Amino acid sequence: MTRPRLASFLISTAYIALILLAAPITRTPAQIAVPDARPVDGATLFKQQCAACHATGKNDAPRQGPELANIVGRRAGSVAGFKYSAGFAKADFVWSDDKLDAWLANPQAVIPGAIMVYRQANAATRAALIAYLKELH
Ligand code: HEC
Numbered sequence: 001m002t003r004p005r006l007a008s009f010l011i012s013t014a015y016i017a018l019i020l021l022a023a024p025i026t027r028t029p030a031q032i033a034v035p036d037a038r039p040v041d042g043a044t045l046f047k048q049q050c051a052a053c054h055a056t057g058k059n060d061a062p063r064q065g066p067e068l069a070n071i072v073g074r075r076a077g078s079v080a081g082f083k084y085s086a087g088f089a090k091a092d093f094v095w096s097d098d099k100l101d102a103w104l105a106n107p108q109a110v111i112p113g114a115i116m117v118y119r120q121a122n123a124a125t126r127a128a129l130i131a132y133l134k135e136l137h
Helices: 003-026 042-049 086-090 097-105 123-133
Strands: none
Touching: 042 123, 097 123
16 A cells, blocks of 8 residues: 555544444434423322212212312311211311321321221322312312
């Protein structure tokens, strides 16, 4: 090889090597659009986690649990015709944010012997649910 040819050979070899080295970086798979974490939506959470057992209208038939219209500010165990577990007879309180928060975290800790099979350990999820419960009139 003549000198100029060798030089251009080396340059192009180096160039190709660079391209090959860079390829794995530039060829990362097309960005897959990952949806942003959805904001916690109380209405959706309620549908997913409560609605199988609770209706939301004042005159709705009870499901496994009582309807929850006006639940925030409502006396515990007060839906006429719903057969609550025995502990509700002694539950002398009105449902507040705090009571509901404790209830959703662990119903039996609020009313011993309560038969609601549900526990929500995530405080943000409980808060979103309670915000939604306030809209039930
Ligand atoms: C598997 C069925 C079930 C699920 C799921 C469930 N509950 Fe209940 N819930 C019940 C039952 C049954 C009772 C009555 C408990 C008793 O008598 O001991 C009850 C009672 C309640 C009460 C007390 C009502 C009153 O009149 O004092 C509230 C408040 C409540 N549930 C809210 C919720 C919310 C909010 C959710 C969803 C995050 C939920 N529940 C999920 C079955 C359920």
